[in-house]
Amino acid sequence: GMSIFNAWSKDQKVPTFGYDANSDAVAAIADGFTGTVSQHPDVQAYLTLRLLRNALDGADINTGIADADDAGNKIDSKDYKYNADERSYYALNLAVTSENYKDNLDATTTYPDASKQLDKDKHPEKKVWLNTYNSGDNFLGSTYVPLLKKYAPLLNLDVEYIAGDGQTESNITNRLGNPDEFDAFAFNMVKTDNGSAYTQLLK
Structure with a gap:
């Protein structure tokens, strides 16, 4: 959407829609970009680390999500x-238009009701190894990872971030040489059927 908007449709006044809500796309709405779709990255990033925190604490899976945690964090x-059959949480898409774009100008703003600091005595700091599959991915690099870096200290997680080359699993797995140093892992595979390339390192 942004490529065609900048190259042609902006000057031609042709309605143009995007499919991602990175900050540049949202800001362009003021210049005539018709709208875009936010994947709710603030919720995506929070859920990633929240589920790790819950597992590390032995807490109910919905803590801090459907049910407020002891700091008051919760997602509307x-x-x-949540899809029980797939055992998966999904952030729901949000339309970003001229009516609400000002509320979404900074894609790295954390979710307001899930931005409270957890007590370190109740939730001791844990070490997490987390990778993203491609260092060149704009969404991951400019939005998702910056959000993770904001949430991690709130959830008392010391995260080591690894970015792959988008081509091979080995570019990522070769950098996990010391799994015993970590309490939890979050793997973002290059190919979704290559889970064993990661799990075999944890044996």
């Missing part, structure tokens, strides 16, 4: 869904 039901 309109902003996510």
Whole structure:
């Protein structure tokens, strides 16, 4: 959407829609970009680390999501869904238009109701190894990872971030030489059927 908007449709006044809500796309709405879709990265990033925190604490899976945690963190039901059959949480898409774009100008703003600091005595700091599959991915690099870096200290997680080359799993797995040093792992595979390339390192 942004490529065609900048190259042609902006000057031609042709309505143009995007499919991601990176900060540049949202800011362009003021210049005539018709709108875009936010993947709710603030919820995506929070859920990634929240589920790790819950597992490390031995807490109920919905703690800090459907049910407020002891700091008051919670996600509104309109902003996510849980699919029990797939055992997966999903952040729900949000239309960003001229009516609400000012509220979404900074894609790295954390979710307001899930931005409270956890007590370190109740939730001791844990070490996490987390990778993203491609260092060149704009969404991951400019939005998702910056959000993770904001949430991690709030959830008392010391995260080591690794970015792959988008081509091979080995570019990522070769950098996990000391799994015993970590309490938890979050793997973002290059190919979704290559889970064993990661799990075999944890034996």
